[in-house]
Amino acid sequence: MHALDYIDPGTPAAPESEAARPVTVEIDGFSVTVPEGTSIMRAASMLGNQIPKLCATSSLKAFGSCRLCLVEIEGRKGYPASCTTTVADGMKIRTQSDKLGQLRHNVLELYLSDHPSEAECAASNNRCELHEMAAAAGVTESRYSLPRVDGVPAGCNHQHSVKDDSNPYFVFNQDACIVCSRCVRACDEIQGTFALTIEGRGFGSKVSASQSEPFLESECVSCGACVEACPTTALTEKSVLALGKPDRTVITTCAYCGVGCTFKAEVKGEQVIRMVPDREGHANHGHACVKGRFAYGYATHKDRITKPMIRAKITDPWREVSWDEAVNYAASEFKRIQAQYGRDAVGGITSSRCTNEETFLVQKLVRAAFGNNNVDTCARVCHSPTGYGLKHTLGESAGTQEFDSVMHADVIMLIGANPTEGHPVFASQMKRRLRQGAKLIIVDPRQISLVRTPHIQADYHLQLRPGTNVALMNSIAHVVVTEGYARGEYVTGRCEQDSWNKWKAFVSDPKNSPEAMEAVTGVPAMAVRGAARMYASAPNGAIYYGLGVTEHSQGTTMVMAIANLAMATGNLGRIGVGVNPLRGQNNVQGSCDMGSFPHEFSGYRHVSDDAVRALFESAWNVPLQSEPGLRIPNMFEAALDGSFRALYIQGEDIAQSDPNTQHVTAALSAMECIVIQDLFLNETAKFAHVFFPGSSFLEKNGTFTNAERRIGRVRKVMQPLGGLEDWEATVRFANALGYPMNYTHPSQIMDEIAALTPTFAGVTYEKLDELGSIQWPCNQHAPEGTPTMHIGEFVRGKGKFFVTEYVPTREKTTSRFPLLLTTGRILTQYNVGAQTRRTHNVVWHDEDRLEIHPHDADVRGILDGDWVGIASRAGETVLRAQVTERVQPGVVYTTFHFPESGANVVTTDNSDWATNCPEYKVTAVQVVKVNQPSEWQKRYRELTERNTRIRRGSDVHA
Amino acid sequence: MHTDYLVRMANDIGSFFASEPDPSVAAESIRQHIHRFWDPRMRARIVEYFKETGGVELEGPVRAAIQRLAEETAAKA
Numbered sequence A: 001m002h003a004l005d006y007i008d009p010g011t012p013a014a015p016e017s018e019a020a021r022p023v024t025v026e027i028d029g030f031s032v033t034v035p036e037g038t039s040i041m042r043a044a045s046m047l048g049n050q051i052p053k054l055c056a057t058s059s060l061k062a063f064g065s066c067r068l069c070l071v072e073i074e075g076r077k078g079y080p081a082s083c084t085t086t087v088a089d090g091m092k093i094r095t096q097s098d099k100l101g102q103l104r105h106n107v108l109e110l111y112l113s114d115h116p117s118e119a120e121c122a123a124s125n126n127r128c129e130l131h132e133m134a135a136a137a138g139v140t141e142s143r144y145s146l147p148r149v150d151g152v153p154a155g156c157n158h159q160h161s162v163k164d165d166s167n168p169y170f171v172f173n174q175d176a177c178i179v180c181s182r183c184v185r186a187c188d189e190i191q192g193t194f195a196l197t198i199e200g201r202g203f204g205s206k207v208s209a210s211q212s213e214p215f216l217e218s219e220c221v222s223c224g225a226c227v228e229a230c231p232t233t234a235l236t237e238k239s240v241l242a243l244g245k246p247d248r249t250v251i252t253t254c255a256y257c258g259v260g261c262t263f264k265a266e267v268k269g270e271q272v273i274r275m276v277p278d279r280e281g282h283a284n285h286g287h288a289c290v291k292g293r294f295a296y297g298y299a300t301h302k303d304r305i306t307k308p309m310i311r312a313k314i315t316d317p318w319r320e321v322s323w324d325e326a327v328n329y330a331a332s333e334f335k336r337i338q339a340q341y342g343r344d345a346v347g348g349i350t351s352s353r354c355t356n357e358e359t360f361l362v363q364k365l366v367r368a369a370f371g372n373n374n375v376d377t378c379a380r381v382c383h384s385p386t387g388y389g390l391k392h393t394l395g396e397s398a399g400t401q402e403f404d405s406v407m408h409a410d411v412i413m414l415i416g417a418n419p420t421e422g423h424p425v426f427a428s429q430m431k432r433r434l435r436q437g438a439k440l441i442i443v444d445p446r447q448i449s450l451v452r453t454p455h456i457q458a459d460y461h462l463q464l465r466p467g468t469n470v471a472l473m474n475s476i477a478h479v480v481v482t483e484g485y486a487r488g489e490y491v492t493g494r495c496e497q498d499s500w501n502k503w504k505a506f507v508s509d510p511k512n513s514p515e516a517m518e519a520v521t522g523v524p525a526m527a528v529r530g531a532a533r534m535y536a537s538a539p540n541g542a543i544y545y546g547l548g549v550t551e552h553s554q555g556t557t558m559v560m561a562i563a564n565l566a567m568a569t570g571n572l573g574r575i576g577v578g579v580n581p582l583r584g585q586n587n588v589q590g591s592c593d594m595g596s597f598p599h600e601f602s603g604y605r606h607v608s609d610d611a612v613r614a615l616f617e618s619a620w621n622v623p624l625q626s627e628p629g630l631r632i633p634n635m636f637e638a639a640l641d642g643s644f645r646a647l648y649i650q651g652e653d654i655a656q657s658d659p660n661t662q663h664v665t666a667a668l669s670a671m672e673c674i675v676i677q678d679l680f681l682n683e684t685a686k687f688a689h690v691f692f693p694g695s696s697f698l699e700k701n702g703t704f705t706n707a708e709r710r711i712g713r714v715r716k717v718m719q720p721l722g723g724l725e726d727w728e729a730t731v732r733f734a735n736a737l738g739y740p741m742n743y744t745h746p747s748q749i750m751d752e753i754a755a756l757t758p759t760f761a762g763v764t765y766e767k768l769d770e771l772g773s774i775q776w777p778c779n780q781h782a783p784e785g786t787p788t789m790h791i792g793e794f795v796r797g798k799g800k801f802f803v804t805e806y807v808p809t810r811e812k813t814t815s816r817f818p819l820l821l822t823t824g825r826i827l828t829q830y831n832v833g834a835q836t837r838r839t840h841n842v843v844w845h846d847e848d849r850l851e852i853h854p855h856d857a858d859v860r861g862i863l864d865g866d867w868v869g870i871a872s873r874a875g876e877t878v879l880r881a882q883v884t885e886r887v888q889p890g891v892v893y894t895t896f897h898f899p900e901s902g903a904n905v906v907t908t909d910n911s912d913w914a915t916n917c918p919e920y921k922v923t924a925v926q927v928v929k930v931n932q933p934s935e936w937q938k939r940y941r942e943l944t945e946r947n948t949r950i951r952r953g954s955d956v957h958a
Numbered sequence B: 001m002h003t004d005y006l007v008r009m010a011n012d013i014g015s016f017f018a019s020e021p022d023p024s025v026a027a028e029s030i031r032q033h034i035h036r037f038w039d040p041r042m043r044a045r046i047v048e049y050f051k052e053t054g055g056v057e058l059e060g061p062v063r064a065a066i067q068r069l070a071e072e073t074a075a076k077a
């Protein structure tokens, strides 16, 4: 059922087009003007007249099957369905008459005759539109009901059929199904998975998941679109069944991926009953995925740490203390360490899982209260090359479009991204565009599901060897330039001529031709040529990319190569085109924008810029350093050499997420004071001395910025379990260090961000409330934000081409390490899994597996499900094998959602030349069949036991 | 800070500028990059390494870049 407060106009708005004329009609004597193409049902709804309906809902195309929405139109015969009939000038429509009443009565009686009673429906705590319609029409009984024997209808009916409760989040109760197809159509039109069908005909017709399978075993990806679309209690959230009806709604933003869906949290008291994606949400338009809609239970999981804790040594048990004691202890340790080892011996890490305000505050704490620039963020290990590459070529460290732009793309090039797993709601939108006929080029070493999925087949899948992105991109550029596809006029007008000439000469060199590069990339030259022509000759060519681009030793080079190609083909600066990084976590864009990098303030301004620094110095009332600080991997090196001793980490789990785990944990063990602020005792907390309980997105106010630069509000639904919102803990820490911070609400932090950051100058909480969300830049030139960047001119003035020579990674396969390991993500789990592992999502994915091609498995005697050891130059771990052709021979693949898998024990500390973003996507490994865990895993188990003991205090006060 | 680590990072930066035909332009670009993104203790350590060894493991224009960095540091001191 749709959101509590949603008034369903029944059919979607008419497709927007400049040619659409306004049409005026009269409905029950009232006149209304609507765009041409609008249904009578929607037009009536605009007058506040809700025509009875069952098979129609505004998120789906009109279907016209239930015949409840009939109307009379003056001068026309019969009773057309108002959902499928569109308005025409001068139409006079009647929605009520005796005849219409009779017809509807009859329809309702028929439906009711094979439907649970009103009381039975009400017992599910869900609404039932059928009973609502019947009540409105005054239908209380059905003439068609079967006679009852012992309370049971005697004769053919669907009552007491078997419930399907296999899905952990919703039940399908066929008794209440009216076969209106709303669920089937939701799965097709909104989600694009095509998991449901109406099986059988006539009386025997019923909704069926895949081939009559339970939902859990079917192709269903549990997005919940069908549950929301269902007009009856047939599909109902288990949380609604268990907890009752919600009584209020709070609009907020999902805390998982970079799509940043807007949700209505439906709440009873302080308890979330269900999350309903907001139809007004600009990023998601009412859709969501299994994580955002259903997997929020971690917020109240028993593993949450809700009391501050301290300990002198990491081998000691934790001791619960008051906030004051924890904060004062942390502050005294940081002061001691700075006095002993120097000002630069401490630092902080901000998180893409925290709000903009929290992130801004942590970097302020480091720069102003610690007095150095040793602050970094987890974007270091994911999208730092995006920031660097796009800033240098185009002038701004961000994606160029809004998500909706994809609906105008003619050719989509998807590089190193797997949106159906990582950015599911955007994937659904992209699939919608592809079903409308846009072409698709996939560049990926793996056979991701978009290569072939219902009603979609990629036109090209350039299945390159891991680590050869730049070689492939150069060969695509070679074709564009040498075959005359470059848009010379565009380039001359908008780009630096010198850089263009240099780049053109470079890519034209025969060494960069697809034929020459075939030996490197493994991609047939003809396919490269075909794909290059397809992208370059499209009216609108759009590039979308993910971590398969950035997490390489040439990550930045590849981002630049992408920007080069988009400039050369004129694919920047309007709707339908662009360079679009798909950010992993919800606030990757935001954490970068907020000045989390050690070399720059918010808005990407270098700390050495005297004018900018003066601005911050006067606002913060303290002198600031002009030299860059340490990046995360540098912090580890400095910790090992003794010059870096204390670290404040908000919302990150570097011991699990960063590469070469053994190196990271050695560095963490060498530090004297690590402060962790998190929801759970995470992997890094095993090496920590102070624990500040974190607050989940449901427990605080703030903003997140998604992958399209869209700033959305996070609104508090419940009180923080640990007593403080995350920003409040930072404020206390700063004050204890002697640097005063006096905020009482995050809106004041946003006001400070706006005052100090030109791209945020126009952002306020009031404006966010008014507009719903805002895409930065938002300032006097763009008071309502900027959906499309670089219109007319690039942010840097003239676009700059960079020569992008292919340099092979130093991570080479040898006879000792003959396979290439690459890593990725899965739909139901999120990042280090700390949240999703503590939800029912584990029914889909309860361990990380190693995907291996049948050929490679065969020569090693490995069968599906066998335990295999994976060894690299960095370390060794053990996982179970999944034998599949999704990976090519010579390549193996895994995810890193479970700490005990130790995927990052194997990854190395090779990194991107410009940003030190780790090369997660290429590790040379050997895989062998084993029958016991690796040495690291054994040590891991011991460490977990030893370093996570808690001595609970009984008299702790905040 | 391990010199191996710093040398490797410097050489990685150098590899991006390897296609620059003018070695002095390449050296200057590498110097600038290191100047803008390396924390002072890292720069000091690689300069020290350069002074001790002449920068034997630094590849191509990277050596000249570090030499410039050394001169810059000396001039500031």
Ligand code: SF4
Binding pocket: A183, A186, A187, A191, A193, A194, A195, A196, A219, A220, A221, A222, A223, A224, A225, A226, A227
């Ligand atoms: S939950 Fe989503 S994927 Fe599953 S059947 Fe419903 S609409 Fe389809």
Ligand code: SF4
Binding pocket: A254, A255, A256, A257, A258, A259, A260, A261, A284, A287, A288, A289, A290, A291, A292, A293, A423, A424, A425, A426
């Ligand atoms: S995880 Fe991403 S796609 Fe899923 S609901 Fe949240 S923001 Fe939307």
Ligand code: FES
Binding pocket: A052, A053, A054, A055, A056, A063, A064, A065, A066, A067, A068, A069, A081, A082, A083, A084
């Ligand atoms: S609502 Fe129009 S036919 Fe069902």
